[in-house]
Amino acid sequence: MRERNFMRLLRFLRTGFAVVLLPTLLLPLGGCWDRLEIEKRAVVLGIAVDSATAKEAGDDNKVTHLGRELPKVETHKLRITAQIAIPGRIPLGPGEGGSGGGKPKPVWVVSAYGHTIDDAMMVLQQKLSDRIFLGHLRVIVVAEDVARAGMSNINDYFRRNPQVRRLAWMIVAKDEAASLMAANPELKRVPALYILAMMDHAVEMGKYPDEFVGKFWSKRSSKGRDPHLPYVQMEAGETFSLKGMALFDGDRMVDYTDPLQIGVFMAMTNIQSGGYSVYTPRENLMYRATYRSAKTRLKIENGHPHFRIDIQVEGNIEEKPNESYDLETAAQLAALEKRLGAAAQKGALALIALTQEANADIFGFGELVRAKKPAFWNREIRTKDNWHRMYKKSTFEVNYVIKIRRVGMKAE
Amino acid sequence: MNRPATVTTLQAAALVAGSIIGVGVLPLPRVATLAADTGGPLVTGVAVLAAWLALWLITKLGTLFPQQSIFQYSEILLGRWLAAIGTLLLICFFAFLASLAAREFGEVVVTAVLRKTPLEMTVLAMLLLAAIAARNDVRTFSYIHMFYLPFILAPGILIIALSLKNAVSLNLLPLWGNDATALSVTHGILTIASLFQVAFVVTIVIPHMKQPQKALKASSWGVVIAGGLYVAIVLATIAVFGSEETRLLIWPTLELAKTTSLPANILERLDAAFLAIWVTAVFTTLLSTYYLTIHAISQLFRLKDHRLLTYFVLPFIFWMAMLPQSVLQLYQIVELVGRIGLCITFGYPIILLLVWLLRRRGVSSS
C-alpha cells in the first residue's frame, strides 16, 4: 500500500512536471527572442542596386569594418535603395481610391552605400529604427552597369539570406535602378508591387517567361545554360517598359535583346502561351501569336552539336489597315503564313547568333547536350567554358511554321 | 512489458515509415546530387533498395523470435555478457542518433525561421517532446506513428505536386549522371541508406505485433512509403533546380518549399509552414530513436518500467546534441555516425543470424 502511494506520488510529480513546470520554465526563458510584430519590421518590398559614383565612394561608413583596410577582392562600391512599406499609410481593405495627389506616399525610399550588399544593408539598418525584414522582398532591380560588372555579390547575399524569396523578381534597369524605386505609378498603391504586377502580368500575357530569381540562380549554376533577366527602362518618371532580355555570361551581363526577341525566345524554348504581335511592313498588318510549341532535336555532326528546332506558332490576324490587301481564301492565308515563317526563321537564327556572339546560351542547348549525349559531353565539354566554346561552333537549323487560324470579327 | 499483442501490420508499417522519414529529407537531394549529379534519384533508389535488404534481414531475424525483442534474443544467442556489449553499442549509437537528429533540426530551425532563438531551446523542445511521448507503452507508440504519418506524407506530396510547375525534365537526364564515379556513388548510397537506420525500431515492435510473421510485409511497406517519398523529393528537387544548383543549397528540400506557393496565393511561400509541419516528422523519428534507446537500457539493466529512464537519459542526449561546433562539422559527424551505425545496425543482426544458423545446424546434427 505504501509502495502504491509512493508510485502515485511519483506519477503526480511527473504529471506536475509536464503540466506545470514545463510552461513555467519556458515562460520566463521564452523572452520571445524572435517575436517581432509585423508593424515593427521595416518591410522591404523592393531593392535597387546601383554602382556608387566616385564622389560617394569617398566616404566610408565604417559600419561593418574598421580602419582603412579595403577588401582584397576587387569590388565596386554599391548603392542600394530600398523601398520600405510604411504601416498605416496603406489603408486596410479596398478603401476609397483616387483621392489624387493629396494622399501621402505609402512607402519610404532610403538608400545606403557599401562594398557589398550586406555592408550596404548594415549601413541602411544603421539609419532605420525598425529591423529590416526581407521576407516580402518582391523585386530586386539591378542597374545595368552593376550587372555588367558581375552579379556574384548580389546573388550570394540574396541566396544566403533565408528570408528572401526565390519567387521574387530580379530585373536589370537600363539606367539608374533607384529611379524604379522612386517611381510613383498610379495603378497600384505600392510602387514595388506595381513592378511585381507588371512582371506577373507579362508572364500571364505571354510576354515574358516566368523567370523568377530562383530560376536565374538555377540557370546560373547549370553548366549548359546561361541565365537571362528582364531588361527594363524607366519612362518619364512614372512607369517603365520592358525593353528585352538581359543576357548573361555566367555572372556578367553581356548583351541585351529587343522586346520582340523575347517572343522568339519563348517560342524556341517551348513556352506555349503566346503574347507578342508582329507587324509585317510589306502587307501592313498585325499578326498575334496565341500558341507556340517547339521541339529541339540534337545530333552530333563532325565533333560539334547540330540542333534542329521545329517551331510551330498559331495565331490570328489582329489588324489590317490596308484595304487593298485581300485575305479571303485559305490559299492567301497560306501564302502569308509562309512569308511570316520565313521572316520568323531569320529572326530566330539572328537571336541564336546574338547569343553565340555573347557567350550566353540562354536556350539551354548545352543542357540538351549534357542530358541527351552524356558521353559526348563528358568527353568534349564538362565545364561551362568549354560549352561556350562549343556553342560558338554549334550549327542550327530552324523550321518556323506559322499558322493563321482566325481573322477576327471582320471578314476579308 | 508483457502486454497483449496489439500492434497491427498496418501500424507497424506506419511505424517504420514514420521512423525513417525525418530531418534527413532536408539535405537529402544535396547528398544525392553530390553522389551522382543527375543520377541522384537513381542513387537514392539504390540506397532504398540496400536499406530494404538490411531491414529485411533484421526483420527476418525478428520473426525467428516472435516473442522477443533483439535485446532479449541476442542474450539467448550470444550469452548474457556478449549480448550486453552489443546492446550497449546499440544504445550508444541510437542515443547519438537521437541527439544528432534533434541538433540537425535545431540548426535548420535556427537558420531558417527562429534566427535569434538559442539553439539550445529548439533542441531541448524537440527532445522534451520526444521524452514525454516516450513514456507511453508500445501501443500508444504505434498509434502515434500511425496518426502522424498522413501529416508527414501530405506536405511532402503537396510540395512535390506544386513544384511540378517549375520542373524541367531535362534536369533529370542522363539518369545515371554525368560525373558519377564509383567512389562518390558508394559514398552517396551509404549516406542515404544510413537515413533508414531508425527502422531498426521494428525489432522491438515485433514481439508486440498481432501477427509477427507479417513483420516482413510491414517493414517492406514502411520502406516503400518512406523510400518512395525520398526518391520523389530528390526527383522533384533536381527537376526544379537542376543538379548543379541543388549542390549549392544546404537544405534543398526547404528551398523547394520556398519556391512553391499555394494556388491563389493563400500562402506565398511554404518554407516556414513546411518546416513547422516537418516538426511532426522529426518528432516521430526522434521518438523512435529515443524509445529504442531507453527500451534497450531498461532491457540491459532489467528494469521493469522504462518511464523513469526517459528524463534520466535526456541530459545526456542533450549534451551530445550540443557537441558539434558548427553546421558543417555537424554534417561531417552525421555522416561518420551514419557509417558506424550501418556497421552496427547491419553487422550485429548478421552476426546474430550466423550464430543462429550455426546453432541450429548444431542442434539438427546432434
Next chain:
Amino acid sequence: MSNDTPKGSGQSSASAELPPSLPPDELLKRRERLEGSLEQSIEWFKQLLLPDTDFVIRHFDIYGRFPAALFYISSMTKQAAIHNDLLKPLMYMPDHLKDAEIRLDGLETFILRKTLYFSDIRTSEEYQTLTESIMRGYALLLVDGLNRGIMINTRDIDKRAVEQPPTEQVIQGPREGFIESMSTNLALMRYRLATPDFRTHIRQLGRLTKTPVAICYIEGVVDMALVDEVKTRLSKIDVDGILDSGFVEQYIEDSHLSPFPQIQNTEKPDKAVAQMLEGRVVIIVEGSPFGLIIPSVFSQFYQTTEDYATRFLQGSFVRIARVVALVFSLIFPSLYVAIISFNPELIPTEFAVAVAGGRAGVPFPSLVEVLIIEISMEVLREATIRLPQQVGGALSIVGVLVVGQAAVSAGFSSPITVVVIALTTIGSFATPAYNAAFALRMLRFPLIIISGMFGLYGLMIGLILIGNHLLSLKSFGVPYLTPAVPLDMQGLKDLLIRGPLWWMRRRPAFLHPRDSTRVARQSAEDMTSPGNDVLENNSPSGQGG
C-alpha cells in the same frame, strides 16, 4: 400538521430502552428489526424523525379492531391517495368481505391481497428498509402485533414536463429530452426500445442521498465485460452525495486530469438509445436530465443525432463543416499570432502590408492583444449564459458590436484581431458537445502562448503535445481517437462523413458487440439494386377490382 400524539404517555417500556436524543445512525444500530409492539415502533420512529415537521404519524384502527399507525412524510406523498385509497379501505371493511373472519396472523395477507389496491407494495421487518422507504415517499403501515411493516408507494413529487433539450437542439429528429425524474427517463428510452433485451440495473449511490443510478444496455449487443467494468467502477464510489450524473462521470472516467471528456452526456433519449444500439452502456441518474454514454471516443463529440436523421449528403456536409470549425476554433488565434509576429513572409504581400497598417497604432504585441480579446470574449460568453434569457441575447450583440468597434477605434486592438477572435468564437459554437468544445476552448490559451514564444514551430509542438495526449487517452479501454487510430474501416464510414445508413452494415468493432450485424446483408444489397418504377408505366393496373 396533524401530528397525532399517541394515546396516553405510558410507553415507558420503549423509551426506557432508548436514551433520548440519539443520532439516527446510533438508533439504526440499536434496533434492527420490528418487534411487534406498535408503541415501541412509534417511539422509535418519533425519535428518529419527529424533528421533521412534515413527518406524520397517523393512528387508527384497522376495521375498528386492530390498532395501527401510518407513517409518512406529507410533503412527498399524495394526500388524496392516503385519504381515499389507504385510510378509507382500511377503516371500512368493504361489503363483500364483511363476513370474512380476520385474525391477526392473517391480517397482513388480507390487507395485501384483498384490501389495498396499490400496485407497489412491499413488506419488510428491518428498520433500515422501512426508514428508507419513508424517506422515499412511501407510506408505512404498522399494525400492533405484526412483525412486518407494509410500505405503500404514495410518492408524489412534482416534475417538469418533457421538453426540447436546450443543449442539443435539432432541426430534424425527435425533440424529447430527458427530465430529472429517472422513471420518466427510463420510460422515454423504453418506449423506443421495445425489446426484452433492454436491461436496466438500478443501484443506489451516495451514503446520504441514496441516489438511484440505472445502468442501461442492450443484452446481446453490448460486451458484458463492459457492463461488469461499469458496475465495478460504480461500486467503488463511496461518497455522501450524488446530485447529478456529472458526479458519477467524474468518478468513473479514466483520466481525471485530461481536458477532454471521456464520457459523453446527452439529454436526448433517442441518442441514448442509438448509442446503446451500437453496444454502449448508458447511465441514468435520478435527479439529472443528463444520461452518460460509456465509452465515448472523440468523434462522438462532433456527431449529432441529426446527422443520422438527415440524408447522407446533408449529414456528411454538415459534419465536415463542423470538423473544420472545430480545428479552426482550436488553432486559428495561435496561427494568427505565429504568422503576424514570426512569419509574416507567408501571407500575401498586399495583405501583410495592410495588416501592418491595421496594427500600426496598437501598443501591445499581438500575443497580448489576442489574449486580452480572447479573455474578454470568454467573460462575455460566460456572462450571457448567466444572464436572464431576455437580456442575454441583446447583451451579446451589444457586447460584440460595441465593444469590438470601440476597441478598434480606441487603438486597443487591430480590426483583424477582432475578426479572428470573432470567427474563432463562432467556430467553437459549432461543436455540438459543450464539454468537448470547452476542452478546445481551454487549450487555445496555451497554444496562443506557445505560438507567441516560438511561432509556427511552437504551435506545432503544442499541437503534437495535444495529439500525443489524445492518442494516449482511453475510455474504458477504447483508444480515444478510434476509429481513426487504430484504424477501423467500418468506423471510418462514420468519422468525417456520415456514410449512407445501409452502407454501415456492422456495429463499430471497437465496442466488441456480441452481435455485430446492424443492417441485414440482404437489405444492404437491396439498397444498391434499382427500385421498381411502379408509377412509370401508365397502364391502369389497379383498376382490375
